[in-house]
Amino acid sequence: MSLRNLLIAIFALALSGCANSPPKSVESACSILSEKRNWYKASRKVEKKYSLPIHVQLAIIRQESSFRHNAAPPKKTLLGIPLWWRISSAYGFAQAKDETWEWYMEKTGNWGADRDNYGDAVDFIGWYSSVSQRTLGISKWDAFSQYLAYHEGHTGYKNNTYKGKPWLVSVAKKVESYSSTYAAQLAGCRNKLKSSAWWWPF
Template sequence: MAWKAINATLLLILAGCGRFPPDTYDNHICQVVQSHWGWAKPLRHVSEEYHISPGLVLSVIFHESSFRAQARPERKSVLGFVPWTVSSAYGYGQIKDETWAWYKSHRPGYFQSRTQFSDTVDFIGWYYQIFRRKNPLESFNDMQVARDFYFAYHEGLGGYQRKTYASQAWLINKAERVAKRASEYNQQLVNCL
C-alpha cells in the first residue's frame, strides 16, 4: 500500500513538473525561479551585462509564453480545417525565426535554442540593449521604459519607431501589464537573486 502512495505522489510530481498555480506566478516568482535549477544565474548575468531588470525579463517571458519552453502561437485554419501557421514565433520568448537568426549572427554560440531559458534571457537582454541604444529614454521612469521596451519587443524596433502600437488598444493594455508585472517581480526578486 505504501508503494502505491509513493508511486502516485511521484506521478503527480512528474505530471506537474514546472507548472504552478496561477497565484505563484503573480505573488511568488522567487519560488518559480528557485524551483528551476540554473535560472537565477543567467538572470543575474543578463541584468549586469545589459542593465535590464530581471523582473522585466521574467515579465516578458510570462506574457509571451507563460514560462513554457515549447510555446507556439495558436494555429489558424484555412477553409475551416487546414492548419496554417501564422508566425514562426517559438519558445520562452516567442522569438521569430528571422529575429533569432539576427541575434545568433551577433551572439554566435553552440547549441543555442529558443527553448533554453538562459538563451532566451540573453536574447531579451541583448534586444533590450539595442532598444536602449536606439532610444535613449533616460528621463523616463522604469515603468515607461518597460512599457516602451515591450512595444519594441512585440512590434520590432522599426515598428516601435513608427509607433505601430499606437492604434492597438489591446497591445497598449498588454504593455502596461508587462510593466506592472516587471515592477512587482523586481520587488519580489530582491529576496532571492
C-alpha cells in the same frame, strides 16, 4: 569520475525530466526562481551582462509564453480545419521569430542558441533590450516601452505603430504591472536566492 562530478551527473539526470516544465506558480518571482535555480543563475548572468533587471526579464517571458519552453502560436485554419503551418514562426520562452532569432545569433555569435532553452531566451531578451536602448533610447527599467519595442520591432516602435493598437498598449501595461510586482517581490528574496545559488551545479 570524482564524487563531485558524479553528484552533478545524478542531479542532472534527476532534473532532466522537469527542467523545462513551467513553474508551479507564475505570480511570485521568488517562487519561480527558488523552484528554478538554474533560471535564477541564467537571469542573474543576463542582468550582469546587459544590465536588464531580472524582474523585466521575467515580466516579458510571462507575457510571451507563460514560462512554457515550447510555446508557439496557433496553426492556421481553412474552413475550421487546422493546417500544417502556424500563423507566426514565434517559438519558445521569448516567442522570438525565426528571422529575429537568426539576427540575434549572427550579431552575438551564439550559433548554438535554442529558443526552448531558458538561458538562451533570456540572453536574447537582454541583447534585444540593449539594441532598444541604443537605437531608441528606452531605459532597461522601462518594462512598458521595452515590451512595445519587443513586440513591434525597432522600426515599428520608432514609427509609433503601437498607437493604433489599443489592445497592445493594454498588454504592455500588464507587462509593466508584472515587472513592478516582481521587482517588489525580489527585493525581499534576492539575498536568499543569491546565497543559495552558489552550491547549485546547473
